[in-house]
Amino acid sequence: MTRTGASRPHPAASPPPGDSSLSLTRSFRRLRTALAVSGLGLWLAVPALTATAAALTRDDDAAARVQAVGGVLALLLLPAVLLAPVAGTLAARVDRRLMLIIADVLRLAVLVTVPLVDTLVWTMAAAFLVACLSLLWTSSARASLPALVTEGTENDESRVAAHRVAARVLYGPAPVAALLFVFLALIADETLGRGSRDDLALYVTAAVFLISAAVVAAIRAIPATEPIHAPAPLKLIFQGPGTAVARGFGLAVATAALTSAAIVAVARVRTGELGGGDAGYGSVLTGLTLGAAFGLFLGPRVLVPFSRRRLLGLAAVAAAVTLVVTALVLNLVVVVFTTALLGVFAGAAWATATAALADPDAPDDTRPSNYLRSVAVVTGVVAFAAVPLVAGAIGSHRLAIGGGYDFDGTAAALLIAAVVGLLAGVVAYRRLDDRRGIPLVPDLRAALNGEVYAPPEQASTAEQQPVQRGQRGVFIAFEGGEGAGKTTQARLAAIWLRDHGYDVVTTHEPGATKIGMRLRAMLLDRDTTGLSDRAESLLYAADRADHVANVIKPALDRGAIVVSDRYVDSSLAYQGFGRQQRVEDVARVNAWATGGLVPDLTVLLEIPPRDGRDRLSAPADRIESLPDDFHERVRAGFRALAEADPDRYLVVDASRPQAELSREIQYRIREILPDPVPAGTEDVTSTFPAITEF
Numbered sequence: 186m187t188r189t190g191a192s193r194p195h196p197a198a199s200p201p202p203g204d205s206s207l208s209l210t211r212s213f214r215r216l217r218t219a220l221a222v223s224g225l226g227l228w229l230a231v232p233a234l235t236a237t238a239a240a241l242t243r244d245d246d247a248a249a250r251v252q253a254v255g256g257v258l259a260l261l262l263l264p265a266v267l268l269a270p271v272a273g274t275l276a277a278r279v280d281r282r283l284m285l286i287i288a289d290v291l292r293l294a295v296l297v298t299v300p301l302v303d304t305l306v307w308t309m310a311a312a313f314l315v316a317c318l319s320l321l322w323t324s325s326a327r328a329s330l331p332a333l334v335t336e337g338t339e340n341d342e343s344r345v346a347a348h349r350v351a352a353r354v355l356y357g358p359a360p361v362a363a364l365l366f367v368f369l370a371l372i373a374d375e376t377l378g379r380g381s382r383d384d385l386a387l388y389v390t391a392a393v394f395l396i397s398a399a400v401v402a403a404i405r406a407i408p409a410t411e412p413i414h415a416p417a418p419l420k421l422i423f424q425g426p427g428t429a430v431a432r433g434f435g436l437a438v439a440t441a442a443l444t445s446a447a448i449v450a451v452a453r454v455r456t457g458e459l460g461g462g463d464a465g466y467g468s469v470l471t472g473l474t475l476g477a478a479f480g481l482f483l484g485p486r487v488l489v490p491f492s493r494r495r496l497l498g499l500a501a502v503a504a505a506v507t508l509v510v511t512a513l514v515l516n517l518v519v520v521v522f523t524t525a526l527l528g529v530f531a532g533a534a535w536a537t538a539t540a541a542l543a544d545p546d547a548p549d550d551t552r553p554s555n556y557l558r559s560v561a562v563v564t565g566v567v568a569f570a571a572v573p574l575v576a577g578a579i580g581s582h583r584l585a586i587g588g589g590y591d592f593d594g595t596a597a598a599l600l601i602a603a604v605v606g607l608l609a610g611v612v613a614y615r616r617l618d619d620r621r622g623i624p625l626v627p628d629l630r631a632a633l634n635g636e637v638y639a640p641p642e643q644a645s646t647a648e649q650q651p652v653q654r655g656q657r658g659v660f661i662a663f664e665g666g667e668g669a670g671k672t673t674q675a676r677l678a679a680i681w682l683r684d685h686g687y688d689v690v691t692t693h694e695p696g697a698t699k700i701g702m703r704l705r706a707m708l709l710d711r712d713t714t715g716l717s718d719r720a721e722s723l724l725y726a727a728d729r730a731d732h733v734a735n736v737i738k739p740a741l742d743r744g745a746i747v748v749s750d751r752y753v754d755s756s757l758a759y760q761g762f763g764r765q766q767r768v769e770d771v772a773r774v775n776a777w778a779t780g781g782l783v784p785d786l787t788v789l790l791e792i793p794p795r796d797g798r799d800r801l802s803a804p805a806d807r808i809e810s811l812p813d814d815f816h817e818r819v820r821a822g823f824r825a826l827a828e829a830d831p832d833r834y835l836v837v838d839a840s841r842p843q844a845e846l847s848r849e850i851q852y853r854i855r856e857i858l859p860d861p862v863p864a865g866t867e868d869v870t871s872t873f874p875a876i877t878e879f
């Protein structure tokens with residue numbers, strides 16, 4: 186017996202309640218319009234500035250052109266990586282309305298100077314300045330929205346609605362901006378000279394910022410709010426998401442971001458190589474953004490019975506494969522279509538990841554989406570900087586395949602990005618896969634028919650033994666040193682699970698059964714002297730064998746969630762690492778004692794042994810009173826066990842406040858939960874799922 190197969194992630198894919206339930210104020214609607222207009226300006230600034238950079242380097246070689254465009258793109262994104270917290274603080278200090286208007290006017294002024302100065306250096310500086318001003322603008326407008334949703338009252342509902350509205354109106358205009366750029370490029374081609382063709386898009390972008398300023402000016406007042414806490418993306422990534430599975434989500438999003446950013450980074454130059462101009466470049470961007478919008482819509486709605494995590498991994502891999510095709514194709518129209526397809530996969534990956542990581546109990550918790558956004562933004566900057574560098578370094582080559590195949594640096598760089606993306610996508614898929622052992626193709630086929638695939642052996646067992654639903658239970662163990670907070674967190678997790686309607690059995694080791702209580706007394710009584718290390722190991726294993734047979738297994742067999750305060754890993758850490766016996770021997774004895782039952786999730790509460798023991802008030806028992814070096818070895822042992830099996834473990838810093846820990850643990854537990862009431866439970870028990878305490 187191994188993991189109990191909790192196959193489906195918690196149903197987090199359903200969208201949060203709409204803002205239609207709120208009666209929106211006029212100021213809110215105006216600020217929302219301003220956000221949309223500002224978003225349009227920002228998105229239009231991207232092709233306008235990059236096309237200008239390409240035009241300014243048109244007489245240089247392809248390497249210089251692609252690097253100029255990549256540089257502008259990286260500078261447009263860099264402030265979001267480096268300056269997000271500064272923008273948040275600054276936005277809170279000054280008059281919001283005035284600041285939005287000034288930022289718009291400055292963006293306008295900077296853009297208008299680009300064609301006048303007409304140098305690459307100033308174009309790049311302008312990209313950075315516009316991005317900084319846009320960051321400031323967006324941070325303060327977003328922070329003001331919740332207070333404007335309903336007259337002066339800011340609450341959870343208004344915050345959630347405001348966040349969603351802001352995301353929609355900021356990112357929604359991207360395809361419109363790309364299409365507008367195509368239109369402007371076509372007009373400019375017809376009417377303006379070679380030297381000033383790209384100026385039109387810059388002037389129109391400046392005009393859009395002027396409209397944005399006018400809309401803001403029409404808002405009577407924008408209330409000041411608390412300082413905006415904008416987390417630094419690099420810090421969020423450095424801290425990590427906390428769990429191996431969440432890292433899988435991050436990796437999948439990074440793959441989607443890498444593949445999309447790689448295309449954008451070389452799109453202007455590649456379009457030229459394929460015989461297109463600015464209009465072709467705009468078409469590629471339109472394809473990508475329209476595809477992404479469709480993917481965002483599709484992600485939560487497609488293949489509903491299919492595992493969201495598998496879908497996310499597959500979307501990431503598919504984006505990378507599509508990039509391979511895009512790199513090899515030499516026809517601009519086909520490139521536009523493959524880019525759109527890549528956008529669909531990337532958008533679906535983003536929508537799936539954010540929905541699956543969101544906590545339905547805390548819809549205003551922005552940590553998961555902040556983490557994913559940080560991953561996407563940082564990956565974007567790296568791709569914008571690195572892909573053009575690689576393209577430039579490779580240069581142009583002619584391959585003698587069937588009469589000659591022009592292999593440009595841009596195509597090679599896209600291929601390299603695709604291979605990196607493919608590797609990351611495959612690792613993400615493996616990390617995220619919550620249906621291990623279930624073949625992918627029949628699983629997908631069943632989902633296409635609106636069903637959940639059950640392997641034949643499972644299906645027949647279920648038919649023959651309808652009462653034996655042991656595979657539906659979930660086993661969670663809490664581990665850690667003395668006083669780490671295992672009992673506290675196990676209790677809080679059980680309360681939370683019961684609140685959600687689960688049948689929960691809380692238990693502990695040693696001493697959960699009658700025999701176990703006697704063994705516990707022998708093991709922990711300080712009067713027990715001369716007990717050999719092997720005998721101690723066997724007594725703990727005997728307690729565990731009784732525990733599994735009489736408490737844990739029956740509970741899992743009926744589909745309950747078992748929450749145990751300590752399990753096998755305690756023996757590996759204490760009797761193995763602590764007593765310095767061979768860990769494999771202790772593991773083997775325990776595997777036999779438990780019939781190989783391994784928890785679905787082990788929460789390791791990590792704390793320095795002295796800090797943990799300082800928390801305890803009762804006199805130290807036989808094990809607690811062992812010297813510090815023993816407990817240090819136990820701690821190191823737990824850490825080694827966790828590192829060896831990161832998918833099963835959640836390691837938390839137990840010196841943090843209880844409530845914070847409990848939230849992080851709930852967050853991880855949600856990933857392995859089955860539906861609260863297993864189908865047919867009532868048929869068997871005739872009752873609502875039971876709550877049992879041992």
Ligand SMILES: Nc1ncnc2c1ncn2[C@@H]1O[C@H](COP(=O)(O)OP(=O)(O)OP(=O)(O)O)[C@@H](O)[C@H]1O
Pocket residue numbers: 665666667668669670671672673674800801839840841842843846
């Ligand atoms: N995060 C925390 N911060 C501060 N104190 C805590 C925290 N978690 C638990 N405590 C306190 O520490 C003490 C020990 O907690 P608890 O009994 O949950 O730890 P334990 O790991 O189960 O201990 P034992 O090793 O005895 O089984 C209790 O007084 C509890 O209230």
Ligand SMILES: Cc1cn([C@H]2C[C@H](O)[C@@H](COP(=O)(O)O)O2)c(=O)[nH]c1=O
Pocket residue numbers: 667694695709725751752753755756757759760808809
């Ligand atoms: C299960 C198990 C426990 N121990 C030790 C660890 C503790 O010192 C005690 C149990 O005390 P608690 O307050 O109930 O946590 O027993 C061990 O050495 N080996 C084990 O397998």
